Amino acid sequence: MAKLTIADLKKIKEEHHQGLREGGFRAKITVHMGTCGIAAGARPIMNAIMEEMAKANVKDVAITTSGCAGLCSKEPMATVELAGEPPVKYISLTEEKMRKIFAEHVQGGKAVTEYALVIGHETTY
Amino acid sequence: METTYRSNIMICAGTGCVANGSLKVKDALETELIKRNLQKEVKIVLTGCNGFCAKGPVMVVYPEDIFYQQVKPEDVPHLVEEHFIKGRPVQKFLYTPPAQKDTIPVMNDIPFFKHQVLRALRNRSLIDAEKIEEYIARDGYMAAAKALTEMTPEQIVNDMKRSGLRGRGGAGFLTGLKWELCARVTGEIKYILCNGDEGDPGAFMDRSIMEADPHSVLEGMIIAAKAINAHYGYIYVRAEYPLAVHRLQLAIEQAKENGLLGKDILGSGFDLDIEIYQGAGAFVCGEETALMASIEGKRGMPRAKPPFPAVKGLWQRPSVLNNVETFANVPPIILNGADWFASIGSEKSKGTKVFALSGALNNIGLVEVPMGIPLKTVIFDIGGGIKNNRKFKAVQMGGPSGGCIPNSLIDTPVDFENINKTGAIMGSGGMVVMDETTCMPAMAKFFLEFTEDESCGKCVPCRIGNKTLLSILTRITNGEGREGDIELLLELSQQIKDTSLCGLGQTSPNPVLTTIKYFRDEYEAHIKEHRCPARVCTPLVKFVVDQAKCKKCGQCFKACPVGALKWEKGQVAYIDPEKCTKCKSCIKACRFWSID
Numbered sequence: 198m199a200k201l202t203i204a205d206l207k208k209i210k211e212e213h214h215q216g217l218r219e220g221g222f223r224a225k226i227t228v229h230m231g232t233c234g235i236a237a238g239a240r241p242i243m244n245a246i247m248e249e250m251a252k253a254n255v256k257d258v259a260i261t262t263s264g265c266a267g268l269c270s271k272e273p274m275a276t277v278e279l280a281g282e283p284p285v286k287y288i289s290l291t292e293e294k295m296r297k298i299f300a301e302h303v304q305g306g307k308a309v310t311e312y313a314l315v316i317g318h319e320t321t322y
Numbered sequence: 323m324e325t326t327y328r329s330n331i332m333i334c335a336g337t338g339c340v341a342n343g344s345l346k347v348k349d350a351l352e353t354e355l356i357k358r359n360l361q362k363e364v365k366i367v368l369t370g371c372n373g374f375c376a377k378g379p380v381m382v383v384y385p386e387d388i389f390y391q392q393v394k395p396e397d398v399p400h401l402v403e404e405h406f407i408k409g410r411p412v413q414k415f416l417y418t419p420p421a422q423k424d425t426i427p428v429m430n431d432i433p434f435f436k437h438q439v440l441r442a443l444r445n446r447s448l449i450d451a452e453k454i455e456e457y458i459a460r461d462g463y464m465a466a467a468k469a470l471t472e473m474t475p476e477q478i479v480n481d482m483k484r485s486g487l488r489g490r491g492g493a494g495f496l497t498g499l500k501w502e503l504c505a506r507v508t509g510e511i512k513y514i515l516c517n518g519d520e521g522d523p524g525a526f527m528d529r530s531i532m533e534a535d536p537h538s539v540l541e542g543m544i545i546a547a548k549a550i551n552a553h554y555g556y557i558y559v560r561a562e563y564p565l566a567v568h569r570l571q572l573a574i575e576q577a578k579e580n581g582l583l584g585k586d587i588l589g590s591g592f593d594l595d596i597e598i599y600q601g602a603g604a605f606v607c608g609e610e611t612a613l614m615a616s617i618e619g620k621r622g623m624p625r626a627k628p629p630f631p632a633v634k635g636l637w638q639r640p641s642v643l644n645n646v647e648t649f650a651n652v653p654p655i656i657l658n659g660a661d662w663f664a665s666i667g668s669e670k671s672k673g674t675k676v677f678a679l680s681g682a683l684n685n686i687g688l689v690e691v692p693m694g695i696p697l698k699t700v701i702f703d704i705g706g707g708i709k710n711n712r713k714f715k716a717v718q719m720g721g722p723s724g725g726c727i728p729n730s731l732i733d734t735p736v737d738f739e740n741i742n743k744t745g746a747i748m749g750s751g752g753m754v755v756m757d758e759t760t761c762m763p764a765m766a767k768f769f770l771e772f773t774e775d776e777s778c779g780k781c782v783p784c785r786i787g788n789k790t791l792l793s794i795l796t797r798i799t800n801g802e803g804r805e806g807d808i809e810l811l812l813e814l815s816q817q818i819k820d821t822s823l824c825g826l827g828q829t830s831p832n833p834v835l836t837t838i839k840y841f842r843d844e845y846e847a848h849i850k851e852h853r854c855p856a857r858v859c860t861p862l863v864k865f866v867v868d869q870a871k872c873k874k875c876g877q878c879f880k881a882c883p884v885g886a887l888k889w890e891k892g893q894v895a896y897i898d899p900e901k902c903t904k905c906k907s908c909i910k911a912c913r914f915w916s917i918d
Contacts, residue, residue, distance in 0.1 A: 200581025202589050203467045206458055213459035217330050218384045218448050225385075230407055243328075247363060251326040259385035260328035262409030 216256030224258045224303050227276040231265025237272035238291075245292040246275075249299040258303060271314065277302050283317040327365040329406065330384045332447050336371030336533055337526075337565055343395070344379035350395035354402045364406055370451045370534015370569075373443070374434055376686040377417065382429050382447050389429035390415040420684045420706050434685045437704050439666065441674045442490075442650040443690045445535045451569050454576040457537040463582055465653035466544040470590035473656075475505055478549040482652070484660035486672035490527075491517055491608070491645030492720065492749045493825070494671075494738040497652075500642055504550040504632035507640040512552040514543050514594075515617075515636065515643040518559035518566065519601050519608040522721025523772060525752035527676040528646035530688050532559065532566035535650065536573035540596060542649025544587065545656055547594045550642050555596040558613050560603045570598055605722075605776035609824045610635075610643045612778065623778045624824035645750065647676055668694030671737035675748065679705050681755035682712065693737040697727065700736060701755060712757035716840065720749025722769040722776075723829035725836030726762070745836040747829065759910075761858035762841040763848055766833045767795040773830035784827030787818040791834055801861040803849030808838060857909050857917070864918050865902050867895045871916035881911035 201209075216222075226246055230239045246260055266274050271288035277298060278284040285308045287298055298309050308316065333339075333348050348366060355361045372380050377391035388411045393401065397415065404412045416425035417432050426432045429447075440446055449456035457463070469478055483498030504512065516539060520528040532539060543555050559567050574596055577583040585593045599617050606612045607622040614636045616622040635641025651673060655663045664672045671693040677700065680686050684706030691700060701707070701717065708714050716726040725746035727734060734740050741748050756765065770792040779785045791814055794807055815831030822828050838845060847853045854862040867878075872894045879889035886901035887908060897908065897917070909917050 200586070200589070203471065206463055206467060206588070209455055209458045210461070210464075213455040215330070215448070215456070215459060217327065218332070220385070220387065222385060227409070230409060235407075243363070247326060247328060250328075255326070261386065262407060264408045264410060 214256060217259070222257055222259040223280050225278045226258065226260050226299075226303065227263050227278070228260070229264070229266045229272065229274040229276070230262040231269075231272075233265055233269035234272045234274065239273040241292050242273045242275060242290050242295050245295045246299060249296055253304065255304075268314070274314075277308075279303075279306065285316050286314045287312045288314045325362065325365075327363055328385075329364045331364060331366050332369045332372075332382045332384065333366060334370075334372040334378065334380045334447070335368040335451075336375070336530060338371065338375035339378040339380060340565070342378035342392075344381075346395045347379050347381070347393050347398065350398040351402070354398050355406075358402055358407065360402070360406055367450045367456075368452070369447050369449065370445075371530035371688055372447045373438075373530075373688040374432075374685065375688065376684070386411070386427075387429050388427050389417055389432060389435075391417055433703050434687070434689070434706065437695075437699060438690050439674050439692050440690050441654060441663075442531060442538075442647050442676050443534070443688070444654065445538065449535070451534050451536060452572055454537060454573070454580060457535070461653075461657060462537055463541055463588075465656040466541045466582070467588050467590075469545045469548050469656050470588055470592050473548075475549045475551060478545060478656070479505055481655060481660045482549070485655045485663040486660075486667070486670075487648065487651055487655060487663060488671065488738065489645055490647035490651070490675065490750065492723070492747060494748060497644060497648055500632065500644070501546060501549045503630070504640050504642045507633050509640045511554070511639045512550055513636045513639055513641040514547040514550065514552040514555040515613070515641055516543055516555070516557040516649055517608060517610070517613060517643055517645045518557055518563070519613060520563075520646075520750060521560070521603070521605040521608050521776075522723070522750055522752045523769075524678060524680040524718075524754045525721055525750055526678045527688065527751045529563050529566050531646050531650050531676070532563065533569050536566075536570045537577065538650040538653060539570070539646055540573055540577055540583065542644075542652035543596060544583070544594055545652050546642060546644065546649070548592055550640070552642070553593045553595070555594060556599045556617055556636070557596060558599050558601055558607070558617060561600040562603050567598060567600060574598070604778075605772075606778045606824070606826050609826060612824070613643065614641065621778075623780050624826075626823060647751070666692045668735060668737040668739075670739055675736065675751060677751045677753050679753050679755065681717075681753075682709050682757040682760075683707070683755045684709050691736065694735045694740075696732075697734045697736055698732045700753070701732070705755065708755070708757050710757075712759065715756045715758050715760055716762070717756065718746075718754040718765070718769075718833070719752070720747035720829075720832070721752045721754075722772045723747060723825065723832060724749045724752075725832040726756075726765070726840060727836075728840040730840075745832065745839055747832070759856055759858070761799070761854055761856035762837040762844045763795060764799050764854075764856075764858050766837045767792065767799055769833040770795055770830070773826065777826060777830070781821070781823050781827055783818045783821040784823075784830065787814055787822075788827070788830050790814060791818070791831060795834070798845065798848045799854075799859040799862075801848070801852050801859070803845075805849070807849055808842065808845050812838060857906070860904050860906065863904070863906070863909070865897050865899065865904060865908075866918050867897060868916045868918055869894050871914055873914050873916070875913075877911040877913065878908035878917065881907040883907060
């Protein structure tokens with residue numbers, strides 16, 4: 198391996214920054230993965246989020262799962278929570294809808310109201 | 323670019339957790355994640371010591387910061403299903419404080435972690451110790467870069483002096499001053515040395531740092547080397563620390579490959595090579611001049627000072643020797659400034675100190691706390707109090723060179739000055755906690771056995787004096803103590819302290835002196851009444867049931883392996899002296915102190 202310079206050190210730091218372990222997330226996305234959610238296709242929704250995360254090289258957003266949200270007929274569902282803002286529950290998701298939510302809500306800061314069920318209540322932590 | 327994961331599982335791979343099977347848990351997790359097709363979402367990372375060794379194997383799951391303890395390989399499928407698929411922490415493996423019912427899922431809410439301030443252990447549970455990129459990602463080598471390219475040796479020394487960092491090996495000498503003394507000496511060849519010869523029974527601070535964050539030690543050494551203008555360094559590690567040696571070796575190789583050691587580090591024109599020297603585990607080699615003799619291939623024996631190592635050290639060249647924890651403290655000082663470092667701690671003891679908690683505590687492990695924190699907080703809040711609902715009796719600080727601190731001094735602030743006032747020493751950071759089942763003369767005897775064994779034999783007071791101390795303690799604990807023995811112990815102890823050459827002899831009588839100071843009544847009971855109040859010294863125990871105290875519970879009857887105990891429900895127990903082998907199983911089983 199070549200000798201590092203100080204610029205290289207900074208680059209490695211950027212690339213390997215482990216946002217996951219540092220806390221201080223600006224957003225949290227919860228994919229509801231109860232039996233109903235998984236049956237309705239929560240897995241492709243999760244995959245879509247992971248792909249978007251990798252594509253945009255986002256490291257300060259926490260992705261987590263949770264059980265049934267209690268509205269099985271509207272699965273797959275996901276909840277997006279920006280720091281300091283009330284959570285938004287999205288229903289009847291598809292991969293495309295999820296990608297749009299990621300771009301506009303998570304990255305853009307503006308909730309995609311046409312896919313949203315409700316804003317506020319229920320936080321998971 | 324690194325793969326994006328949604329979760330990281332940090333599995334502790336410190337010596338303690340590995341012994342508890344953490345690597346098997348890691349294998350089981352790998353298999354299970356592949357089975358569930360989660361291997362691209364969930365990353366497994368092996369870290370150094372997490373600190374909460376009592377609960378091993380332990381793991382921390384990010385981003386939720388959930389702390390799991392005592393997980394077995396067979397539990398893994400359930401854990402993966404619940405946590406990573408259904409997204410709920412598994413109650414069974416969460417921590418529950420002693421005598422409470424509710425679990426605490428989040429690591430930093432657990433009292434053991436909550437009261438800690440991590441500086442020397444800043445990367446604990448956060449990085450893979452064997453990957454240099456993970457160290458760099460946490461600001462690693464940025465301090466070395468700053469020191470090598472932006473600072474003069476004088477500036478480094480000044481920052482270190484202003485920070486108030488004192489040597490973490492035990493003596494507490496101002497680190498910046500030590501560097502300044504050596505920097506002033508002219509000489510073409512100088513050495514930077516790291517003392518990893520941790521030898522106190524019950525101490526594992528340095529081992530954990532070397533295992534968990536080896537690059538932080540190397541970086542501290544690079545900065546020190548620049549300050550004194552040394553181009554060669556040694557890390558002296560005892561061979562009993564194979565994992566520490568392995569990870570340090572790996573770290574040195576990685577640093578060399580990346581141009582962070584060797585010639586022209588980071589293009590700064592500064593050269594430094596570092597090599598590991600494995601010691602054979604002699605306690606005295608933790609003393610600086612003995613350590614240097616050992617590296618030179620000579621017998622590990624101390625020599626008289628002056629000349630001090632800063633003037634004539636290894637191979638008669640100016641040298642600086644610092645402890646592992648001291649070096650680990652250096653990079654953040656350079657990066658964040660002296661004021662940042664001095665912002666916590668007490669008046670003359672700045673920063674934090676790492677302690678290894680062991681003995682009769684609920685939460686055994688490795689902790690880092692601000693200097694000046696009350697001893698009580700360390701033992702009862704972080705340490706979780708005494709095991710089995712017993713009472714706190716004393717804590718031995720500083721290992722065999724230190725002394726005991728009794729319950730009456732439990733509010734003592736933990737810093738160099740205040741601990742010294744009690745007669746104990748900060749030492750390198752071992753805290754062995756004792757409950758009322760510990761006999762203090764027997765405890766002093768245990769440590770004297772250690773120092774008698776480890777004395778290099780150079781000075782007569784240490785070689786013969788410690789042996790004599792031990793023989794007096796042996797006769798006291800055998801019930802053959804004589805009138806005047808306590809005075810003899812005191813006089814001899816003082817002479818050994820006054821006339822020994824090195825720290826070993828100067829401190830070896832401390833356990834005797836402090837136990838007499840605080841527990842003189844126990845010595846008197848042994849000598850005058852032929853009684854061991856803690857019922858530890860077998861020759862002084864009668865093995866008779868006290869009729870008045872016996873609660874007729876039958877625990878002693880169940881514990882006796884030779885059928886010497888006679889007991890029936892509702893009856894006071896009786897020990898048959900003919901059959902009794904004095905194994906003390908009944909004494910350990912009795913909750914009412916009714917066997918004398």
